[in-house]
Each structure stands twice: as structure tokens, then as C-alpha cells.
Amino acid sequence: MSVLKMSNIQKSFGDNHVLKDISFHVDKGEVVSIIGPSGSGKSTLLRCSTFLETIDAGTITYDGKNAAEMKNGKCVYAKNLNEFRRIFGLVFQNFNLFPHWTVLRNMMDAPVSVLRRNKDEVREECLGLLAKMGLEDKANAYPCELSGGQQQRVSIVRALAMNPEILFFDEPTSALDPELTGEVLKVIKQLAEEKMTMVIVTHEMSFARAVSDRVIFMAGGVIVEQGAPEDVFGNTQSERTKQFLQNYNNL
Amino acid sequence: MTLMTMVMKMASGLEKTCAIFFLTLLFALPLGMAVAMMRGSKIKPVSAVAGFLISVLRGTPLMLQLIAVTYGPYYLFGVSVSRNKLIPVVIAFSINYAAYFAEIYRGGIESMPVGQYEAAQVLGYSRAQTFLKIILPQVIRRILPSVTNEIVTLVKDTSMAFTVSYQEMFTIGKQIANSETSFIPFLVAGVFYYVFNLIVSFVMGKVEKKMSYYKM
Ligand SMILES: Nc1ncnc2c1ncn2[C@@H]1O[C@H](COP(=O)(O)OP(=O)(O)OP(=O)(O)O)[C@@H](O)[C@H]1O
Ligand SMILES: [Mg+2]
Numbered sequence: 001m002s003v004l005k006m007s008n009i010q011k012s013f014g015d016n017h018v019l020k021d022i023s024f025h026v027d028k029g030e031v032v033s034i035i036g037p038s039g040s041g042k043s044t045l046l047r048c049s050t051f052l053e054t055i056d057a058g059t060i061t062y063d064g065k066n067a068a069e070m071k072n073g074k075c076v077y078a079k080n081l082n083e084f085r086r087i088f089g090l091v092f093q094n095f096n097l098f099p100h101w102t103v104l105r106n107m108m109d110a111p112v113s114v115l116r117r118n119k120d121e122v123r124e125e126c127l128g129l130l131a132k133m134g135l136e137d138k139a140n141a142y143p144c145e146l147s148g149g150q151q152q153r154v155s156i157v158r159a160l161a162m163n164p165e166i167l168f169f170d171e172p173t174s175a176l177d178p179e180l181t182g183e184v185l186k187v188i189k190q191l192a193e194e195k196m197t198m199v200i201v202t203h204e205m206s207f208a209r210a211v212s213d214r215v216i217f218m219a220g221g222v223i224v225e226q227g228a229p230e231d232v233f234g235n236t237q238s239e240r241t242k243q244f245l246q247n248y249n250n251l
Numbered sequence: 252m253t254l255m256t257m258v259m260k261m262a263s264g265l266e267k268t269c270a271i272f273f274l275t276l277l278f279a280l281p282l283g284m285a286v287a288m289m290r291g292s293k294i295k296p297v298s299a300v301a302g303f304l305i306s307v308l309r310g311t312p313l314m315l316q317l318i319a320v321t322y323g324p325y326y327l328f329g330v331s332v333s334r335n336k337l338i339p340v341v342i343a344f345s346i347n348y349a350a351y352f353a354e355i356y357r358g359g360i361e362s363m364p365v366g367q368y369e370a371a372q373v374l375g376y377s378r379a380q381t382f383l384k385i386i387l388p389q390v391i392r393r394i395l396p397s398v399t400n401e402i403v404t405l406v407k408d409t410s411m412a413f414t415v416s417y418q419e420m421f422t423i424g425k426q427i428a429n430s431e432t433s434f435i436p437f438l439v440a441g442v443f444y445y446v447f448n449l450i451v452s453f454v455m456g457k458v459e460k461k462m463s464y465y466k467m
Binding site: 052090092096099109114143158 | 364366367369370372373374375376377380384385388389392464465466467
């Protein structure tokens with residue numbers, strides 16, 4: 001069964017029709033990359049999946065349950081959205097860590113005060129996650145004391161501490177100095193190997209190619225092409241995709 | 252009257268000066284938050300009323316507000332002016348300062364990056380949790396310098412209570428200055444306020460330092 005299914009998603013900002021009938025699904029253990037030119041609606045799509053934006057029309061289904069669906073021609077959201085929020089995590093481009101909390105508090109607070117889990121148990125788990133990421137010595141550091149790459153890794157473990165079924169990334173390395181992107185991509189790769197279900201919006205083409213099970217190319221608010229990375233990158237069908245990838249290679 | 256007697260007499264009013272000061276902070280700091288919330292409310296009339304109140308309170312002299320609160324009930328309803336003027340004085344100071352604090356809070360809340368709210372929302376925090384645990388602590392840190400400014404002003408503004416003859420330090424000093432035709436009480440008052448504010452700056456400096464364990 002698909003963890004996430006989005007069907008016929010429509011989203012406009014005023015007159016700007018950003019998502020035009022987008023449908024896709026993500027299966028358990030699958031890594032899906034979304035690529036496409038700037039302004040094509042990639043972030044908007046992730047923000048709709050994570051309820052940061054409300055869709056105008058369409059269906060959002062998590063684990064077979066509808067979070068948003070059409071009723072009498074109108075899009076209606078479920079009342080218990082917070083229960084759906086437990087299913088996913090989101091990693092932001094600019095981390096959005098809570099600067100007044102230590103790394104450990106950033107990770108522990110939501111599991112304890114939102115999921116009402118046992119504090120000691122959560123602490124054990126979080127320290128384990130930090131160790132796995134090579135950040136065990138940063139548990140008591142504040143975000144401002146970390147490099148960008150470390151901050152992004154912390155924001156990934158903050159999301160993981162909630163034990164999400166699916167993790168969304170919106171350009172996780174775009175805010176980083178080039179020499180720091182590697183450490184973050186390595187972490188995501190490691191998660192992919194552990195069969196974490198992930199949707200990654202990225203401009204790192206070689207990374208998308210290496211890590212994904214499926215690549216979605218978006219342009220102008222529609223999915224132009226999708227398929228296995230070998231096909232999308234190696235045996236490109238659409239002219240629009242070819243043009244985009246070519247521009248990329250010329251950069 | 253010797254200098255010593257003057258100082259002692261004026262010092263006896265310091266208790267009342269401190270009462271205005273601390274009670275005003277006690278009421279105005281939370282009241283300001285309530286007004287800031289109203290001002291930022293999505294319900295238009297609520298926000299408009301709050302905006303109007305703030306603009307009147309900031310746009311008219313504190314002195315007028317003191318007179319209005321102290322003597323207004325007498326002129327409007329024939330209620331006799333209460334013997335204990337501390338109550339109207341503290342009410343006037345509290346609503347006046349609440350208006351200033353409200354604007355400071357609002358500025359602080361609006362300066363918070365939207366990403367903080369979004370991160371909290373995705374993690375499943377309720378709106379109340381988000382505000383109390385994530386937004387407010389950072390807002391306090393951000394606005395502390397402006398709040399300190401207001402507190403320093405409040406120390407000096409307590410002298411306004413002389414307009415309704417509330418017997419705080421400055422009012423006593425002014426009376427001595429009149430009866431003795433002497434300038435000395437004003438110098439003494441100046442020294443009192445200056446020392447008071449040295450203490451305020453010291454304490455607020457400590458608080459700010461304590462809160463700056465992280466960079467924003
Ligand atoms: N909150 C908003 N209000 C109005 N317009 C918006 C908003 N968010 C996005 N848009 C518009 O929607 C369109 C798609 O933006 P989006 O951020 O989804 O693109 P993107 O594919 O993520 O681009 P990039 O690669 O630059 O991140 C753009 O035209 C943008 O201006
Ligand atoms: Mg984007």
C-alpha cells in the first residue's frame with residue numbers, strides 16, 4: 001500500500017495556478033526525487049503534502065486514510081490533521097531548528113510533549129540517533145554553535161525522532177556551502193539504504209540519480225515525466241525534460 | 252531645613268515611588284500581552300479596538316491620563332475621589348505602559364521567522380504549545396532591550412504622580428522646594444532617579460546576559 005497518495009492536486013496563489021492536476025504516490029521504502037526548474041511548484045507540492053499550504057482541489061491520502069478529499073465539489077480536510085502529522089516529517093531548506101534549545105531538546109521535545117512518550121526512553125533513542133550521525137558530542141550544543149551541515153543533520157534527526165513513516169526534504173543542501181553538502185547527502189543516502197520512505201526535492205542531479213528509486217520531473221505545475229532514474233536521466237522521453245537536464249549539464 | 256532632613260523626608264516617599272514602579276510592571280507587562288494578542292487578532296473589530304486604544308494611550312500625555320483616571324469618576328459619576336490615590340495612579344500607569352509594552356510585544360512576535368511556526372506545526376505542536384514553548388521565549392529575548400528602555404522611562408515617569416498630589420518622593424520634594432524656596436530637593440530627586448536607574452540597568456543587564464546563551 002502507498003504511504004502517500006496525492007490525486008488531482010490543484011493549488012493556486014491568486015491568479016497564479018501553481019499545481020495543475022498533480023497525481024503521484026509513494027510506496028513504503030521508496031525514495032522519490034522531485035526535480036524541475038525554479039518556480040515549477042516543487043516546494044508548493046511538498047508544502048501541500050505536509051499541510052503547510054491547503055490545496056484547492058484533490059485528494060491527499062496517507063496510509064489509505066484521506067487527509068483531504070473532495071465532497072460536493074469542495075475540498076475538505078480531515079478534523080484530526082495532527083494524527084496525520086505523526087505519519088510524516090519535513091526537513092526544511094533552512095533547517096528551522098529552535099535556536100533557544102539545545103540539540104537534544106530540539107529532538108526530544110516533540111516526542112515528549114506532542115506524542116507524550118516517556119522522557120528517558122526518548123532520550124536514549126535520541127542519543128542513539130545522534131551517535132549514528134556522528135553528532136554525539138553535540139547533544140548539549142545550541143544550533144548557533146554548529147556548522148550549517150551539522151544543523152541540517154540535526155534537523156534530520158529531529159524529524160527522525162518522531163519515528164515518521166515518510167520523510168520529506170525540500171532542497172536540504174541548497175542553503176549549505178558546497179563543501180558541507182556531502183555530509184548531509186551521506187546521511188540521506190544512509191537512510192535510503194535503511195529503506196526509509198523519502199520524498200526529496202533537490203537540484204543535486206547526480207545525487208537524485210544515485211539515491212532514488214523513482215524520479216519525478218515537474219515543470220509549470222505538472223508532472224512532465226517520471227520513472228526510474230536510469231530512464232529519466234539516461235533515456236529521457238520528453239523534450240522539456242531533455243532541455244532542463246541539458247541546461248543543468250551546461251552549468 | 253537641613254539637607255539631611257530634606258533627604259530623609261523625600262526618602263520616606265520612595266516607598267510610594269517603588270509601589271508605583273513595581274505594581275505598574277506587575278500589571279502592565281501581562282496586560283500588554285493581552286492587548287498585543289487583541290491587536291494581532293484575526294477578528295477585525297477586536298484588533299481595531301485594540302489599535303484605537305493603543306493609539307489614544309500613546310498619543311495623549313500620561314499626565315492627562317493620570318488626571319482622568321483619578322478625578323474622572325468624580326466629574327462623571329459624582330463618585331468621591333478615593334483617599335488612597337495609589338489605586339488610580341497604578342491603574343493609569345498600568346494601562347499607559349501596557350499600550351507601550353503591547354507594541355513592543357507585537358513587534359517582537361512579528362519579527363519571528365515564519366519557519367519557526369512551520370517547523371512546530373509539522374512536528375504536531377498545538378498553537379498554544381507553539382506560542383508558549385517556541386515563540387514566546389525567543390520573543391522575550393528579542394524585546395528585552397526595548398523593555399529595558401521602557402522600564403528606565405517608567406522610573407522617571409513615576410514623578411508624574413505629583414499631578415494628582417500622590418505623596419511619592421518627587422511630590423514631597425516639590426512641596427519642600429516650594430515651602431523652602433530651594434532648588435536642592437530637585438537635585439536630590441535627580442540623584443534618587445539616577446541611582447534607581449543604575450540598579451535597573453544593572454539588573455536588566457544581568458537578565459539580558461543570562462538570556463543570551465544562544466545567538467538568534
Ligand atoms: N506563499 C505564496 N504566495 C504566493 N505565491 C507563491 C507562494 N509560494 C509559492 N508561490 C509561487 O508559486 C510558484 C511555485 O513556487 P515553488 O516555491 O513551489 O517553486 P519551486 O519549484 O519550489 O522553485 P525553486 O526550485 O526555486 O525552489 C512560484 O511562482 C511562486 O512565486
Ligand atoms: Mg522550492
